[in-house]
Amino acid sequence: MNLPERPMRWMQDRLPDGRLGWLFVGPNLAIFGIFTFLPIVIDFYYSGTGGTNLLPTDRPWVGSENFSSLLACKDYFDPNSCVRDQFWYAIWNTVKFVALQVSLMLVFSVLTALVLNRKILGRGFFRAAFFYPVLLSPVVVALIWKWVLQRDGVLNAALVGSGMQPVEWLLNARSAFGWTVFVSIWAHMGFYTLILLAGLQAIPADIYEAAAMDAAPPFRVFRRITLPLLMPSVLVVLVLGLIRAVQIFDEVYVLTGGGPGSATTYLVEFIYNTGFSSQVRQYGLAAAASLLLAGVLLVLTLVQLRGMRGTKGNSRG
Amino acid sequence: MLTATRGRGRMDWTDWASYLYLGLGTLLMLGPVVWLGLSSLKSPSGLIEFPPTLLPQEQARVAVPNYPNPLPLYRITQGDHAGQTLAEVRKIGLQATMVDPAAPDALIRVPIDDRAKVMHLHAAWDNYTDLLQKFAFGRYLWNSVFITTVAAIITLLLNSMAAFALSKYRFAGREPVFLMMLATLMIPPTIILVPNYLIAAVLGLTDNPWGVIWPAVATPTGVFLLRQYMLTLPDDLLEAARMDNASEWRIYWRIVLPLSKPALAVLAIFSVMWRWNEFLWPMVVLGRNETFTLPLALNSFQGELTTQWNYLLAMTVVTLIPVTVIFAFLQRHITQGIASAGVK
Secondary structure (H helix, E strand, C coil): CCCCHHHHHHHHHHCCHHHHHHHHHHHHHHHHHHHHHHHHHHHHHHHCECCCCCCHHHCCECCCHHHHHHHCECCCCCHHHECCHHHHHHHHHHHHHHHHHHHHHHHHHHHHHHHHCCCCCCHHHHHHHHHHHHHCCHHHHHHHHHHHHCCCCHHHHHHHHCCCCCCCCCCCHHHHHHHHHHHHHHHHHHHHHHHHHHHHHCCCHHHHHHHHHCCCCHHHHHHHHHHHHHHHHHHHHHHHHHHHHHCCCHHHHHHCCCCCCCCCCCHHHHHHHHHHHCCCCCHHHHHHHHHHHHHHHHHHHHHHHHHHHHHHHHHHC | CCCCCCCCCCCCHHHHHHHHHHHHHHHHHHHHHHHHHHHCCCCHHHHCCCCCCCCCEEECEECCCCCCCCEEEEEECCCCCCCCEEEEEEEECCEEEEEECCEEEEEEEEEHHHEEECEEECCCCHHHHHHHHHCCHHHHHHHHHHHHHHHHHHHHHHHHHHHHHHHHCCCCCHHHHHHHHHHHCCCCHHHHHHHHHHHHHHCCCCCCHHHHHHHHHCCHHHHHHHHHHHCCCCHHHHHHHHHCCCCHHHHHHHHHHHHCHHHHHHHHHHHHHHHHHCCHHHHHHCCCHHHCCHHHHHHHHHCCCCCCHHHHHHHHHHHHHHHHHHHHHHHHHHHHHHHHHCCC
């Protein structure tokens, strides 16, 4: 299995020393170019075109019409007053989802990491148990919970068993929203717990020993030592969690399909619905919405970079 | 640490609280998965039972002389025959005609309210075996396996070549190339769906497994992971090989790759997980049913009007098994890789 050796050697003998690197980076770079950088350029072009044809040459130029129709609202807090009401439903749903999901996930992953960092029996098993759902396919995650939450499912059986009425969990707007938050926390919490656990283990043990010498009460140790030293990891988790939560799609799409109505339609689902799911494929509108999403993600990424630079400075100083 | 650790052997309230939290948490994390697994072994009639039983059960049947088919068994709860176990011959209205399997000649009439089904454990393995016959399940499985395997191989090859150049060569443009690759980490695939679909269509990659493979193989994460690892390999090794007139490709293939095995293993695991679980992009690029991967097949199957849950559950279990097996054996590599790279 060393077929490329001859051609590579041939190239090597002909290329000046400094160029050889390009030969190895080339293939990877070409794919980045075709499937990551070129698409961004095309995204901008698409966002200024209308119609439903796929090929850019068949698409009429409409200028900023896609953006202005997406942003045309009498009252931004009332999606019904907007030209693209689905877009604004998606935005406000996403805002609610992100706020609730990220804050709850942060609290629970910090708590779980703290508990898993203690000297307890079966620590390896418990760590594995909390991490396992992270590896599951989002479609599998959604189906697992759909099965639990269905009308004749085990959760309703428990309710009936304790004398209550069964609930159509996914057909009620409020509870469907709540379950999308819960299921996405269930599926991703292990990942963030792992990062926080690594952060906890990086705290030098002698600091705790010194605190024990001074007989510092546990809660003060937590507030004065653990929490400040864990802050860099918390920040990483916060920003990564935000970036991921804004892009929520897979689990929710399979679990609720965005419903009931548009109660659990989030931004990426709006993009998918607009560009791909219906017969009328509005690529231009989908591209414009993608760019607005990209803007949000860019801001979050810059915050992350700033935060990471800050933490590096701290650890050095 | 929430609290300082106390002496061994003594449990204080924080220990109790920790175990309680972990116990409930484990139940919440693994319970639904176990429930899925148990349910997938139930027959259609067992699945619609409410309240559901924990284990897959089926009504017991017994072969009785003179009757061609095995008869369903009931335990009689009231009346003359209370306590006996009888087999049902037929049911007319509210009365059932039954026989004692030990004395098959005498017919006994029992009101149907006076009896309860005799259940025994029974795993409906045909939920699994039927998948292959009744649905194009083998097709979906093959599509998923093909995409996952081929994408992993190409990913390892291309990413390690790039990482080799970025860690072991000095060339004009090396830093910009590296920064550019890191920048792609920040371009989530969700925002380039539309143009990527155009590119796939122009290249003839729609409805084609290669349409899932090619856009995914040049992972910035992989390049970064491998580059960081290769930086730790001593340059003297490479120089020694160059003295022996080895070609650069040979150095990459025979020296650098074998030494990078730990990092390659982590990337291989990541790549397999990513491709096996991927959903949105395959859904966009694979339009025809026969090109579907397992997650796509699951999604379209669950959307059908009359969902056949017994098959859907079995299919879901088959989809999660490979990931579970990989996790069981390679847990340490996975968690360390994720903790060090900060990605999943």
